[in-house]
Amino acid sequence: MNCSISKRNKCAHFFFSSVAKQNFFAHAGKIRLCSQLTSEQLYDSFGRKHDYLRISLTEKCNFRCLYCMPEEGVQLTPAPNILTSDEVFRLSSLFVRHFGINKIRLTGGEPFVRKDLREIVENLSSLKHYGLKTIALTTNGAVLKHRALEIRKAGVNAVNISLDTLVPAKFEFITRRKGWSNVMHGIRAALDAGFDHVKINCVVMKGLNDDELCDFVSLTEHSPLDVRFIEYMPFDGNKWNFKRMVPFIEMLMIIRKVYPNVEKMKDEKFNKTSKPYQVPGFAGQIGFITSMTKNFCGACNRLRITADGNLKVCLFGREEVSLRDLLRSQCSTDSIKSVIKQALKKKKKQHDGATQIAQSPNRPMILIGKVLSLAIYEQSFLLSIALILSSRTKLTAKRTYSTQNTEDLSHINPKTGKVQMVDISHKTATQRVAIAKGRIYLGTKICELIERKEATKGDVITTAKIAGIMAAKNTCSLIPLCHQIALSNVHIEIEIDHKSQEAIISARVSTLSSTGVEMEALTAVSVTTLTIYDMCKAVSKNMIIKEIKLQSKSGGKSGDVHYD
Numbered sequence: 001m002n003c004s005i006s007k008r009n010k011c012a013h014f015f016f017s018s019v020a021k022q023n024f025f026a027h028a029g030k031i032r033l034c035s036q037l038t039s040e041q042l043y044d045s046f047g048r049k050h051d052y053l054r055i056s057l058t059e060k061c062n063f064r065c066l067y068c069m070p071e072e073g074v075q076l077t078p079a080p081n082i083l084t085s086d087e088v089f090r091l092s093s094l095f096v097r098h099f100g101i102n103k104i105r106l107t108g109g110e111p112f113v114r115k116d117l118r119e120i121v122e123n124l125s126s127l128k129h130y131g132l133k134t135i136a137l138t139t140n141g142a143v144l145k146h147r148a149l150e151i152r153k154a155g156v157n158a159v160n161i162s163l164d165t166l167v168p169a170k171f172e173f174i175t176r177r178k179g180w181s182n183v184m185h186g187i188r189a190a191l192d193a194g195f196d197h198v199k200i201n202c203v204v205m206k207g208l209n210d211d212e213l214c215d216f217v218s219l220t221e222h223s224p225l226d227v228r229f230i231e232y233m234p235f236d237g238n239k240w241n242f243k244r245m246v247p248f249i250e251m252l253m254i255i256r257k258v259y260p261n262v263e264k265m266k267d268e269k270f271n272k273t274s275k276p277y278q279v280p281g282f283a284g285q286i287g288f289i290t291s292m293t294k295n296f297c298g299a300c301n302r303l304r305i306t307a308d309g310n311l312k313v314c315l316f317g318r319e320e321v322s323l324r325d326l327l328r329s330q331c332s333t334d335s336i337k338s339v340i341k342q343a344l345k346k347k348k349k350q351h352d353g354a355t356q357i358a359q360s361p362n363r364p365m366i367l368i369g370k371v372l373s374l375a376i377y378e379q380s381f382l383l384s385i386a387l388i389l390s391s392r393t394k395l396t397a398k399r400t401y402s403t404q405n406t407e408d409l410s411h412i413n414p415k416t417g418k419v420q421m422v423d424i425s426h427k428t429a430t431q432r433v434a435i436a437k438g439r440i441y442l443g444t445k446i447c448e449l450i451e452r453k454e455a456t457k458g459d460v461i462t463t464a465k466i467a468g469i470m471a472a473k474n475t476c477s478l479i480p481l482c483h484q485i486a487l488s489n490v491h492i493e494i495e496i497d498h499k500s501q502e503a504i505i506s507a508r509v510s511t512l513s514s515t516g517v518e519m520e521a522l523t524a525v526s527v528t529t530l531t532i533y534d535m536c537k538a539v540s541k542n543m544i545i546k547e548i549k550l551q552s553k554s555g556g557k558s559g560d561v562h563y564d
């Protein structure tokens, strides 16, 4: 253990002049009568009340922290798919006014990268009339020295600032950017701006910054800072390795060697992320965020929205549902509320153990978009190990985010060569539509009989349409590897074209689901056509079923696609 006293004193001095001006911009005078609409609270199936919403404002960042983001950055979601400030407000408003969310944390990526950050905060501030108590922000602190006061005035109550080292050269290594002194000045600016809380987030990694724990503790001697030591967590592509993680108990032992009297504080709040400790007499406190060794899921009260508008009910969960798509397709508030409640009902009791988390794909911490396939995850994990082992060889792991090569046969497992049903549990539920078309040559006589509703078996058009709708609903029973999908609508059109003596059939199928409905649309057209054949075969068996094809599909990863 190596605690440098001189470094400790220097840093303690750095903050000594800071005076936390509590409630500097208290809104007390401005707040009008609280007109909260809330009649509903968000409970999951384990009775946990959810009143804390984390919103990621961007996937972009001006740093490239080793534990969070690959050096070359991540493939970004196209800008039009990121929530606009208006959408951030509308979703926040729904959560606050209808579900009693009382704390919103803005995070990212780096929230300050968004040019409209102040506008977003000002808009959210108006929700304080409806029961929102806290607007918090998590930042890397790079521009805080210039902007702390501005966002405090706009309505931010609390800031968490990431800082993993007190050694400038190490800072550059960890963040892959310069700027340690800017962050230090940013922390001081935050203390001076009078936020309710200023917390420091320090991700602890063995052999990198675990020798600085006591230096960080010393920052709390004269400043009302809350320094939280975070267990290094695995996310896609972040080179996580068991050997790099310092468990909470080990951190505490290291600190106790220098501060033997450090003591556990009484948790003033039940559902805090961090386990609070304090050196008696110190102005600030420390804490441990022990996601890996001692989860705090039992008291979880949080929901998150990714920058591209997906609701994620658990940090480590793979299920996501697109609230952005619901907003953009003008869904009613009640429909959106019901999707949120359904998603929350699926929240697990707790996240998997460390080993399972490390082995299952999740977004990189910075992202909120694409989920890596397990194969790609394994590939980047192996590359990571290679990087750690080989300090001399500089490897660059090129990331690719496509979940599969479109030329691959997704129903064949690439490892075993056997037929498989594709696992879609990690995919986002979005609004999806597929349209398929087909034709059947009937001849003049049948065309006329159908139009006059004189076919011997009855009304051909109505019967064929009903058959098509039923077929769409039963696709998963007919096609072996198809998923069961809850369809929102099946609409079938049948048009008689006298010139070509054909019936032209089109089926439009829609759903809110994690996978597309093209098979349902194609099945609907096929069975509609077969039913026409069956209804009319007494007249002539000379009918020809022609060209059943997918015309277009929208939603999901591939967006809108038309097939000619």
Ligand SMILES: Nc1nc2c(ncn2[C@@H]2O[C@H](COP(=O)(O)OP(=O)(O)OP(=O)(O)O)[C@@H](O)[C@H]2O)c(=O)[nH]1
Residues within 6 Å of the ligand: 105, 107, 136, 138, 160, 199, 201, 230, 233, 272, 273, 274, 289, 291, 296, 302, 314, 315
């Ligand atoms: N297991 C788990 N860890 C989380 C979650 N949210 C944040 N964390 C951890 O907490 C660290 C700090 O996150 P912050 O953005 O500062 O938020 P926070 O600590 O939850 O915020 P407050 O408790 O409101 O101060 C992250 O790096 C994660 O390690 C969560 O939902 N689950």
Ligand SMILES: C[S@@+](CC[C@H](N)C(=O)[O-])C[C@H]1O[C@@H](n2cnc3c(N)ncnc32)[C@H](O)[C@@H]1O
Residues within 6 Å of the ligand: 061, 067, 068, 107, 108, 109, 110, 111, 138, 139, 140, 160, 161, 162, 201, 202, 203, 230, 231, 232, 233, 234, 235, 238, 365, 366
């Ligand atoms: C993703 S950042 C976004 C906000 C902002 N850019 C920042 O750095 O504070 C939010 C928090 O996640 C933490 N974090 C990122 N990757 C992590 C990991 N692998 N393990 C633990 N914490 C992580 C960061 O340290 C930071 O405190």
Ligand code: SF4
Residues within 6 Å of the ligand: 061, 062, 063, 064, 065, 068, 069, 108, 109, 110, 139, 140, 162, 365, 366
């Ligand atoms: S931890 Fe924050 S600052 Fe670092 S790369 Fe991730 S988003 Fe950027």
Ligand code: SF4
Residues within 6 Å of the ligand: 295, 296, 297, 298, 300, 301, 302, 313, 314, 315, 316, 317, 348, 349, 350, 351
């Ligand atoms: S891992 Fe999931 S359940 Fe556990 S605290 Fe985090 S968000 Fe809540």
